[in-house]
Amino acid sequence: MKSKDQNTEQAIMNAAVEIFQSKGMAGARMQEIADKAGINKALLHYYFRNKQMLFEAVFKSALGQLAPEISKIFNADLSIEEKITAFVSYYIPFVNQNRFLPVFVIQELNNNPVFAEQFFSANALPKTEKFRYQLIEASKIGEIRNVDPDQFVLDLFAVVVFPFVGRPLMKNLLQKDDQGFDDLIQGRIEHVTTMLLNSIKK
Amino acid sequence: MKSKDQNTEQAIMNAAVEIFQSKGMAGARMQEIADKAGINKALLHYYFRNKQMLFEAVFKSALGQLAPEISKIFNADLSIEEKITAFVSYYIPFVNQNRFLPVFVIQELNNNPVFAEQFFSANALPKTEKFRYQLIEASKIGEIRNVDPDQFVLDLFAVVVFPFVGRPLMKNLLQKDDQGFDDLIQGRIEHVTTMLLNSIKK
DNA sequence: AATTAGTTTAACCATATGGTTAACAAATGT
DNA sequence: ACATTTGTTAACCATATGGTTAAACTAATT
Structure with a gap:
């Protein structure tokens, strides 16, 4: 060869x-x-x-790294604060290095039923039950503000993923050039962490 | 005829x-x-x-309603709290009624340079300067927590738009059926409003 | 009834595209 | 050295697709 x-x-x-x-x-x-x-x-x-197999190969290679790590974080023996911090700190740089992933996933999940089926059945998705349970318990004992855990997980992914998905839109809306937007991403880990923690603080 | x-x-x-x-x-x-x-x-x-013209017709018809209203809210003579509330209350139901829009915009903005150019030059985008200025002033006088206005606007759009863009993903992640996810969307206006306000509260 | 303008269709065309074939080139094993 | 396997290419094929044409149909208008 x-x-x-x-x-x-x-x-x-x-x-x-x-x-x-x-x-x-x-x-x-x-x-x-x-x-x-x-x-x-x-x-x-x-x-x-063929095209489909190339597509899958490319996709799996990138996603295979991400999902297990996220799952690990959510199911680890950590406090809510620690999990949020770990999630944000891991996810943002990873996606920043693999920018094609979110648009890719969103796109195909919305358009390609075959892909969606495979994607979900390949246990590619992190399990968030434990984390959501933690949120419920914490709000019961008054440790955090009363918050719907589903909504909060939605927020979590939203603030982390959206900047990459909506980059062209937000870049323009905030009148940034590429450099300026990258700087914004840079500062995002810290901002998002404090903002999320603040939003559930009593 | x-x-x-x-x-x-x-x-x-x-x-x-x-x-x-x-x-x-x-x-x-x-x-x-x-x-x-x-x-x-x-x-x-x-x-x-042709396809391009059909595409544009469809797109403009939907977006033409949204952008001006958002712009109006951001530039109105309202407090920060009022603007956040108004934005969330208007945007979420609208997008819920026009679910194709966000995926559509994200998709084409990421893939279709011609579209992107037209989209941005058609002043379809709301202006957020005034709102961001307001945030700076408010944090200066200590009315709200010190926050990067760009990051906050990013958060604003993220928590509002992402659930629609990432619907298939989050639906699965949170183990909801269509009804369950619709219910989540229903409760989202209130959740997002309080969560955003909380995140900048002193 | 004839004319005209707008609406709709079946058939067609050119091209782009995913995929295949067959032959050639470069390693590798014997 | 030579046969075999692996890597690579140019040419080709079938089909899907955006778009066109010319004719038919419909309903007002003259």
């Missing part, structure tokens, strides 16, 4: 990430991915039988 | 909304839209010259 085999596969994955990210599954073109990877289109089908 | 002309156009728009929402611009098929509208594909091109 040629020495290139590893590099080629990686080159394809990298190219696919970019194209899928910016065009979505439906909008992505195999030719464009091949071009960006600097190879022939047939070679794409040699490494990844 | 036949009496049907209005109905046909509306039927097309309705069909297009559904298809564009669930498939995105790239994934939508003119044939499918025609089928759903109960007409011939050629008739689609008779009413809307």
